[in-house]
Amino acid sequence: MATYIVGDLHGCFDELQLLLKQVNYDPKQDELWLTGDLVARGEKSLECLRFVKDPNNNAKTILGNHDLHLLATLLGIKKVKPNDKVTAIFEAPDREALQNWLRNQPLLVQHPTHKFLLVHAGISPEWNLAETLACAKEAEAVLQGEMYADYIAQMYDSYPDYWSTDWQGIERWRYIINVFTRMRFCYHNKRLNFACKLPIEEAPCELTPWFELNNPLFAEQEIIFGHWASLMGKSDKPNIYALDTGCAWGNHLSMIRWEDKQIFTQQRLK
Template sequence: MAHYFVGDLQGCYDEFRRLLAKVEFNPSRDQIWAVGDLVARGPGSLDVLRFFAKHEGAAHTVLGNHDLHLLAVQGGLKRAKPSDKLDALLQAEDIRYLIDFVREQPLVHHLPQQDLVVTHAGVPPQWDLDTLLKESAFVSKALKRPDYLTALIAEMYGTDVDTWSPELKGLKRRVYCINALTRMRFLHADGRLDFDCKMPPSSGTQGDLAPWFNFPSSLPETTKIVFGHWAALMGETHSDRFQALDTGCCWGEHMTILHLETGEKITQNALKRS
C-alpha cells in the first residue's frame, strides 16, 4: 500500500485525475490525503467532492478555508464569487449530501505509524500533539451540530482572535483553531497570527514576521507536518520535516503529490482552459 499526499486541489479535477494516473493510484490498495481546499477557483469542484465522497475509505481530506467558506455560501451567509466557479456544485442534486460530507471532515489527520500530521495551513508552534487533536475535535463537534451555520460558520470570519491561550473559551477557542489550522502563514515574534502577508519569505518585506514553521515546534522532533494553503512557497520550506504541497495549480502553476514511502514528488502542470 502506498500513501500519497496531494496539495490544494481547488476544483482542478482534471489535473488531479492525471496525477492519480501518473502514480497508478488504486483506491482498493492505496491511500491519499488532501491538505484541504478541495473547492473553489477551478472548474471541477463538484467532481472533486464527489470523488472524495465516493472513495471515503481510501481518499481523505482535512478542511481548508475555502471548504469552510463553501458551507457559508451554501448556507446563505455569504455570496459566491464568480471567480470561485461554484455554480455547478451549488446547483447539484446531491449538494446537501456533499455539504454534510464536508461537515464531517476534520481539521487534522494524525498518522501515528508514519509519525505525521496533515493540516491545511500548519500547526501553531505552541501546540503539542494532544492540544492539536483536542482543539481540532472541539471544532469538529460544532460543525456536526444542527446549528453549525449560526453557532460557528457565521462567526468564524474576522481577525480579532489571533493569539493562543489555554484560557480561551467556547467560540473564541474554536475561531482561533480555525484561524490557525486554515489561515496561518506568518507569525509575529510574539506568536500572534498575521492575516495579511501572503508573500513568500524570500521577499524580505515582513518586518517582525516569520513563517510559522521557523518557530520551535512543540510536536515531537520526528513528526512531519504536511500542509498546503501557502502557494507562494511553491513547496519550499528548507526542511524535510515541513512538507508544503500547495504549488499553485489553480493559479496556472502545477499540482503536487508526495509519495511518502519514496519521498518522491510528482507534479502535473495546470491545464490550459479556454
Template sequence: MSDYAIGDLQGCLEAFDCLLDKIRFNPDKDRLFLAGDLINRGPDSLGTLRRVFQVRDNVQSVLGNHDLHLLAVAHGATKSKRKDTLAGILDAPDRGELLGWLQGCPLLIDLPEHEAILTHAGIPPLWTLDEARSRAREVESVLGDERCSEYFAHMYGNQPAGWSERLAGPDRWRVITNYFTRMRFVNSQGELDLTSKGEADAPPGGFMPWFLHPQRKETGTRLLFGHWAALEGHTGIDKVEALDTGCVWGGSLTALRLDDLARIHCEC
C-alpha cells in the same frame, strides 16, 4: 499498497485525474490524504468534489479555508464572492450528500504509520501536537452538531490574532480555525498575520513563517500541509512538507508518496 498526500486541488479536475493516472491509483489498495481546499477558483469545483466523493472509501481530506467558505455559503452565513466557482456545487442535485461528506472532514489527520500529521495550513508553532489534536477536535465537534450554524455565522474575521486558553465560544472556534486553515506568518508570541500571502523570505515586519519560529515545538513528527502556494513546495525545514504547488495559479499538482517521500507532479 501506497499512500499519497496531495496538495490543494481547488477545482482542478483535469490535473487531479492526470495525477491519479500518473500514480496509477488503485482504489482497492491505495490511499489518498488530501490537504484541503478541494474546491474554488479552479474550472470544475463540482467535478472535483464528485471525483473525491466517488473514491471516498480510500480518501481522507482535511478542511481548508475554501472548503469552509463553501459550507458557510451553503448554510446561508455569507454570500459567494465574485471570484468563487461554487455555483455548480450549490445548484447540484447531489449537493446534500457532497456537502454532508465535506462537513464531516476533520481539521487534522494523524498518520501514525508514517509518523506524520496532515493539516491544511500547518501546526501553530507554540502548540504541542497533543494541544493541536485537542483543539482540532473541539471545532470538529462543533461542526458535527447543532452549534454549526453559530460557528459559520461567526467564522469570518482576523481576531483574536493569537491563542488564549481563556477564549470561549465563537472567538475560540475562530482562532483555532484560522490557525489550521489560514496560517502563514506568525510573530514571536505566535499571533497571526492573515493579510500577507507572499513568499516566506519576505514576511511582514515582526513576523516569520510559522515553521521558522525559533520556539516551534519539535516533535519528530512529519508535518504535511498545503495552503501556501508561494512556497512552491519547499520549506527548507526537515520533516515540514509543503504540498501546495499552485496548480490553480498555473503551477502543478503534487502528490507526496509517503512510503519513500517521492514527489509526483502534474503540470496545470
C-alpha cells in the same frame, strides 16, 4: 500499498486524474490523502467533491479555508465569489449530501501508521502534540454539531490572534479554525498575522513563517500542509512538507508518495 498525499486541488479535477495515472493509483491497495481546499478557482470543484466523497476512490481530505467558505455560501451566510466557479455545486442534485459530508471532514489527521500530521494551513506555535489533537477534535465537534451554522456565521474574524487556555466559546473556536485553515505568518511573539500573503523573502522582517518559530513539535513531528502556494513546495525544513503549488493559478499540482518521499507533479492544463 502506497500512501499518496496531494496538495490543494481548487477544482483541478483533470490534473488530479492525470497525477493519479502517473503512479497507477489503485484505490483497492493505495491510500489517497488531500490537504484540503478541494474547491474554488478551478473549473471542476463539483467533480473534486464527488471524487473524494466516493468511498470507492479511497480518498480522504481535511478542511481548508475555501471548503469552509463554501459551507458559508451554501448556508447563505456569505455571497458566492464569481471567481470561485462553484455554481455547479449549488445546482447539483446531491448538493445537500455534499454539504453534510464536507462539514463532517476533519481539520487535522494524524496518520494511523506513518504518524505524520496532515493539516491545511499549519499548527499553532503555542501547542504541543496533545493540544493540537485535542483542539482539532474540539472544533470538529462544533462543525459536526446541530448548531454549526451559527458558528460558521461568526467565523469571519481574525481575533483572537494569540492562544490562551482562558478562551471560551467562539473566541476559542475561531482561533483554532484560523490556525488550522488560514495561518501563514506569525510575529516573533507567536501572534498570528493574516494580512501578509507575500513570498517569505518579501515579507516584513517582523514576520516569520509559522513552521520556523521555536516549538519543539515542529522539530520532532513530520507535518504536511497546503494553503501557501507561494512557497511552491519549499519549507526548508526536512520534516515539514509544503504541498500547495498553485495549480489553479497556472502552476502545477503536487503529490508525495510517503514511503520513499518521491514528488510527482502535473502542470495546469489550461
